[in-house]
Amino acid sequence: MLEVANLEVVYNDVVLVLRGLSIEVRDGQIVALLGANGAGKTTSLRAITGLLDVHEGDVTKGHVNWNGSRIDDKDASHIVRAGISQVMEGRRVFAEMSVDDNLKTGAITNKSSSSEKSAYQRVMEMFPALQSRRKDSAGYLSGGEQQMLAIGRALMSNPKLLILDEPSLGLAPMLVQQIRDIIVDINKQGTSVLLIEQNASMALSIADYGYIMETGKVVMNGESSKLLGDEDVQEFYLGLRTEGGERKSFKDVKHYKRRKRWLS
Amino acid sequence: MIAALVIAQAVTPNAIDKFGNALASGIALGAIYAILALGFVIIFKATQVVNFAHGGIAAFGAYMVVYFATVLNVPGRWLSFLPFGVQWTLSAILAILVTALLGVIIERIVIRPMIGKALFAVAMITLGVDLIIRTITVDYMGNQSRGLGDPWGAGVFVFGGIRIAHTQVVTVLVAMIAVGLLAWFFRTRTGTAMRATAFDQEAAMAQGISVGKVFAIAWGIGAALAAIGGIFSSVFPRGAAGVTPFTALIAFRAFPAVIIGGLDSISGAIVGGMLVGLAEVFAASYLGSVSWLGTGFAGIVAWLLMMAVLLIKPYGIFGTEEVRRV
Amino acid sequence: MRGRPLLFTSYPSEMKLLPTTTKRVSMALLLVIVILLPLHALPFLGFLGDSDWLLIIDRMLVFAIAALGLNLLTGVAGQVSLGHAFFMAVGAYTAVLLGGVSGNTIWGLGLPIWIWLPAAGAMAALVGILVAPTAVRVRGLYLAFVTLGLVFIGQYLWRNLGRIAGGPTTGRDWPPLEFALWRGDPIISFSTDSSWFGIEMIRSAKTYYVLLGLVIVFAVLAKNLMRTRIGRSWASIRDRDIAAEVMGVAEAKGKTQAFAVSSFYAGIAGALMGAVFGRLIPETWDLLLSIEFIAIILIGGAGTITGTLLGTVFVVMLPRVVEELTLWLANQAETGGAFAWIADFFVATGSDDFGFISTSAAGPGLSIFQLNIVLFGVLIIVFLIAEPLGLYGIWIRVRNYWKGWPFTY
């Protein structure tokens, strides 16, 4: 179980990005973390996976626990070894290396070659599209294929928790569907998933539980069905209009701002 | 004009011998530059550090050979039944390993805390490291030149008018072996991790690759290659006196090789090294008698070549182009 | 608006040279200190007026001018150049050709300072303009290495241009710092001992005042460049060259300007360096000199005038300060002063004593001269690791701490 409690993160000693974030991912769950640009979603991911250092960030308060032990002070490779794997925003495949070599880097923490082999088998079954392009440079794959490669690479370490940062970004709706199915599939095979998304409807449609972030903290959380039914969520994250289908005036937007503040 | 001079000299009686000697000598020098450039590029590619301490490390490697082979006789003193050549080779390998360790230590102490800091700030740090390494090794090993005591001595192969030193053949062979080992290494798990880190450090970290370990390995390999370059620039005929406090300056001569090949290209380092070595030796052999070029023209040929290459290809022959987007 | 130092009501007021009262007061104080420096009038720092310290300080002032130039090019416009020594040499040789005395084997026109000094800068700037197109084509580290190549090519040129540079390893004499209307006896000489306004002054002190004046002029000039349109266009090239171009900043033009101005500074500094030392050899203009300037702006903090000046003080004065420190340590160890126990830890006084430095001629370990070099290296490393933003970064950190106190941010 992943437990983020009251986390505060500061960049460059001055920029306070997370101000008391608390979330939880129970084993076997798919949890969605939603929020607009700049809400601190990616920072949360970095804090969990040990990548804050690279960006001059520090955890100043709170902690991250994984299965009962604290991990926010561990480095990235330790966290991957502990079973948390991630798919970074923008895919970040190693474009100069072949598909196979990309997958090999994902398996760097595997102890035995047999577990590496079985992980490789599983990825190939899950993404038949990659099968035929094993020797090609990753840079020549299409966007969708690259996203699959990135997910496959993350699965190579046999994670117990997979964190995906905006997997639907920049993909055609068809492909988004496909990715969605894959996530469900992965979850069914026994991996918990933390899905960080702007595409709330996609995320909430498969998640068990959801968190909504604004300016560095959670402003709303609950079962995804409950969130899906919430008026504000529908309005601001799902783009559904609730007030008679009329265009909002500027005044309403102000109203929205006030309401948002009240929410928190 | 220069071409005409070369042609004029190419039709003299000993032309073939002269050409052959220059070619052999140029290839041997090129191999040294290539090895030095390779170490430089590996360190740069993996850690984005311009290593000004490369020369100091190279000289350190050569001094270590002196220390192990001629002062301590290690490991030869326990293996006296082996032929001298083998004993010396073992000392040299030991020296290379110790130098690699030095590279790892440098990385750990002064480069690690600077990860992600401005490129030139880190370069300055390596300059400080260079001062320290050079001063302390020179203090310990003495100011005077120290012979490496290598088994080849002043031996020369004679093919008619073409004379090639044994050490030159060995230099080229060792360079080829080093390149072969590197090619193999890059296909291994750790090698793959290294390439991934060089390409995208953060993404590599996200895969669980321990970037620190990769950095350490890169510095280890880079320092080992520097040591090889230092050793073979301190043997007959070019470094006949052995290693001196000025052996370290050879690294500056290898800089144009790095740039010609492209700062981040492994194959570029090899090609660049060879080009620079050949260019220097051929310029010295064929343009030395041209009085209007003044003295020491051969010494800047590499730099002129580098500028010419950069005007045509701004990122070297094999260098990756920086993506320029708004 | 008085008494609220951070409240600016307009962009021009924020961009003023000395925007706050505190700055004005501290600048005035600093000015008093630097004027009193060579007169042995400063409490505790009187020794800086000694001729040996003054000579180093004079070199520091020359370096400051060159460093200000490199700061404009590297710190502001973002073009890393390792070729500053080359441009200094161009200036120095222009100066000596115009102002130097001709001999059997060397050329010199013997013209006065008001010709050779500006000409040195102008010539260097011209060469800078010729180099600039390369900077448009070649970027980043590659540019650094192209300019490094200039240093080596320069050394080849100076070695072979004996009529201008003097013989290799022996060099030639530079025109002294003296003001004359034309060839002939100078009206004012800054390079002889005499009294000014009733105050007896050694030549290093006079040279100091001339150089100090020039440093102030060039610093203000640089500051003005930075805070006007040109400086902003350079900064935009540094931060994002393509974006700058899209916004209408001409990249090629900006880089050419930056190279020209920076080389002008370097040329002036080169000419002055010849004047301060009297004689220089062609080997002076080597890579290490260039690197010293990079070190200065990095250690000081790239992109700021204050940082550049602080960096110059640090880099030029450090070897001498380290030297004094090691001598003091050795002295303590031998005479048994109050700090003898520390010194004894570092210094080996006998052959069986533990220590890092040897004081006895036959003793092992680093000699104090080697220790000087090692300590210099260690200080650069320690310093850059502790504060990658340089001395200016430390200053800003301290200032922000007090500004925000007691809050951390």
Next chain:
Amino acid sequence: MRKRLSFLVMIVVIALVAAACSSSGDDDTTTTADSGGSATTTAPAAATTTAPAAATTTAPPDTSGDIKTGRGVDADAKVITIGMLADLTGLFAPLVVDITDSQLAFWDDVNANGGIDGWTVEIVVEDTNYNVEQHIEKYEKIRNDVLALGQSTGSPTNVAALPKYKEDSMVFIPLSWYSGWAVPDFDGGLAMEQYTNYCIEAMNVLGFANEMGAKTVALATFPGDYGQDGAAGVKKAVDFYGMELVYDGEAAVIPGQDQTEVVTGIVSSGADWTFLTTNPSTAAEIIGGAAQAGYTGAWTGSTPSYDFRLLDSPVAPIIDASYYQSGYNVPWGTDVPGAAKMTEVLTAAYPDRRPSDAFAIGWSYSLSLQQAIKAAIDSGDITPEGFAAAVNSLTAVDFGGLAPSQSYAGSSNEFVQRASAIYKPSLEEYTAAGGAEQTLSQEGGGTTGSTESPSGGFFTSDAAAAYDFSAACYEL
């Protein structure tokens, strides 16, 4: 922040430990520049010149008793301070460190045995790094505290500082054998040059080569006064003896660069004799490269071009076979009256050091300085001007056979030293004495491998004898 701090501590510790390590096991390899010794004992005096820099040149000379004293002389304590501007970390450090250490040992010995007529001589050493600017800054640092410079490394450095020397009447011993130091018009009579100069040395070498039957000569030198002064001498001698200069590599040897150009030139000229004016490691590179290309002629280099440690290198057989070493003074281990004292003192001071020919240079420098100081004391005037006058009155400085005796009186042509010697390095003798393992404390003090003198001791070639020396051979 705490992480950073611990790194800093680590660095400092590692750097210091590394330094300490180098101080622990320094057994047979000690050639370190530890000459800081006496510098540290006396330097604080130099370092704390906090008194207003009222230029001492204008300070009135003290008159204590009947002896006039001035700068650098403490009449009450009877202490004379001598400065040394030595290149201990730069291009010529390999040579200069031995020379300086020899000088320091000399003065320690003199002071321990009553000094000069009861006057103690203190030495202040400053490192110049063979760098013009640093030399001038260091000179500025000590100029008010020393009577004279017992050593001052390098031609460019001394030429640059010469105007200041003249202003201060600062007598200096140049560690540089440029022919201009024997010309009072050039050095103001302040340079106490030692031995013969590069130019006449080259003439002597060619005279010897002529006797050995050489007809064709090749020449390869560093650029600058050192190399080109030597080259001038070679060319004058070639004309004198009617030899042929088949390769003129004057100024073609650039230190630190590839030497293929020079090697090709020498080899394709096929000269009988090649004269070098370089430093030892560059000489080895050229000799090695030429040997590889099949060159079989004989070699000689100016004195600083050779170092006996080349007998440890792969070119040792070539040196043994065809290199003739030029020398100003006798090599280490020669049995002359002056050598006994030198060997005794140096062995006591540096028992673990290797023997070195350069020790004799430093020793004889000090001998001449000692005799100059004595002359000044006798004349009752130890002011800088008085000292300079005393130096220029010396007619026969005696080196106890270490070098031919030297004069500073009269015109250049009268006092310029014309004698030097040629030695033959012998690998066999060197190896028999222990090769690189030798120490001063071993039986007989060890050898640098050159003792035999095929030229028959110090000799003056016909070319040198006939040369009318009135100006520097190579004009700066």
